[in-house]
Amino acid sequence: MDSGYDLRKKFIINTVFILLIIFISYVLLKYGISIVSPFIFAFIFAYILNKPARAISTSTRLPHKLVSFFIILIFYAVAGIVVFLLGVRLTSTITRIVSMIPSIYDKQIGPLLMSAFRSIEEIVYDIDPAIVEVLNEGFTQFIRTMGETVTNFSLRLLRSISDIASSLPLFFIKVLLMVISTFFIAMDFDNLVTFTRRQFSQQGNKVINTIHQYIVNTLFVVIRSYAIIMFITFIELSIGFTILGIKNSILIAFLISIFDILPVLGTGGIMVPWVIVTLLQGNISRGLGLFLVYITVTIVRNIIEPRIVGKELGIHPVVTLISMFVGGNLFGVVGVFGLPVILSLLVHLNKAEIIRVLK
Incomplete structure (x- = not known):
């Protein structure tokens, strides 16, 4: 029978082991998946497209590799066109809206705030006229600060869009790796699966x-x-x-x-x-x-x-x-x-x- 010391020792060892496994899993999931993500997506797309490729190959008696090649080519061509058109439209729309924010504030939101402040001043004036001057100064400062905040926010958003554009080269490299890997995996899918299963x-x-x-x-x-x-x-x-x-x-x-x-x-x-x-x-x-x-x-x-x-x-x-x-x-x-x-x-x-x- 284990002593109390042995039980505590076993508990500590098991706890440390579990925490170590959790930490390693977290690091792998947090950072490792990002690195190998092109190959993960390549395998997923190859897996999804393998079934229609096999069905077409069986019905037409064409080579499976040839059918897989053209199906993947069509898939990425259509997906690329759709993503490109949506990306261009979305980027132009967001840029236009962001650039309009200061103008919207100056022409609509600012006047509405001033109108609301004037109504508050009228109410306060009936209570204590001496407070109106202090409120007026505070409201003016608030409007000025809000205008500067909106302008700075708009500029930060535009800079964020520029930062995204600067990260596109790395993104395109990952996409290129994914596309190439999809072709290789799909055309040799059965052999890769068989090889992997033999290892277990x-x-x-x-x-x-x-x-x-x-x-x-x-x-x-x-x-x-x-x-x-x-x-x-x-x-x-x-x-x-x-x-x-x-x-x-x-x-x-x-x-x-x-x-x-x-x-x-x-x-x-x-x-x-x-x-x-x-x-x-x-x-x-x-x-x-x-x-x-x-x-x-x-x-x-x-x-x-x-x-x-x-x-x-x-x-x-x-x-x-x-x-x-x-x-x-x-x-x-x-x-x-x-x-x-x-x-x-x-x-x-x-x-x-x-x-x-x-x-």
Whole structure:
């Protein structure tokens, strides 16, 4: 029987070992994936395009490598054209909007603020005329500071766009590596898979097959879960915008519900600026209505997202919420979706008795 000292020693060793594994995994996921990301995406695209290439090759009796080559060529040509056109349009639109921000402030927001301040001065004058001069000086300084802040913010955004443009060479190198790797992997996909499987034992291949099937099914489940969330958000926004009498309410609700999938920005990325601008324009009732719609959508999403995603993935809503929060802070957008999937995979492997982590 182990003594108390031996038990404590074993506990400390196991704890240090687990923490070391967690630290190494974090470093690999945080920095290693970024380095090998072109090859990861190349394998994913090759895997996806392999099935249609095989089907066409079987039906037409053309060589599999030839069919894979042309399918990948067509895929990247279409994707490249679409990304290029969207990128050019998006960049020009953002640049135009950002350059217009100071003008919008000077012509619309500034005068609205001055009008609001004058109303406050009139109220204060009836109470104590001596305070008006102090308020007037403070308001003038506030307007000047706001103008400088808006201008500096606009300049910072424009510089950020320039910084993104300066990082394009490295991005294009990664894209080129990804494209070339996709061709090589796709045209020799079966041999690569066979070679990789030979490096593992029969039990190892069984684990790989289990993980592969579960990840494929889980990705479908995650997509379905967020499609449900997006649909619920769309219904809420459509009802709210229709009640407020907003033109093209259905179309606007659809666009915002798509934007809502992004965990960093979400509905607030559009609704909050919209609410602020509407209130500054003096339309208090519509501004408050939009704010109420935004609060409702946010509360409902925060309630249903862990439940829907957790239920589909087979993990508790609280665990789902914690994993999404931790994943988002550690790995960004990828972590929000990825960490719940990894936890779900661990639970599945534990239930299948492939690994023993949980009791």
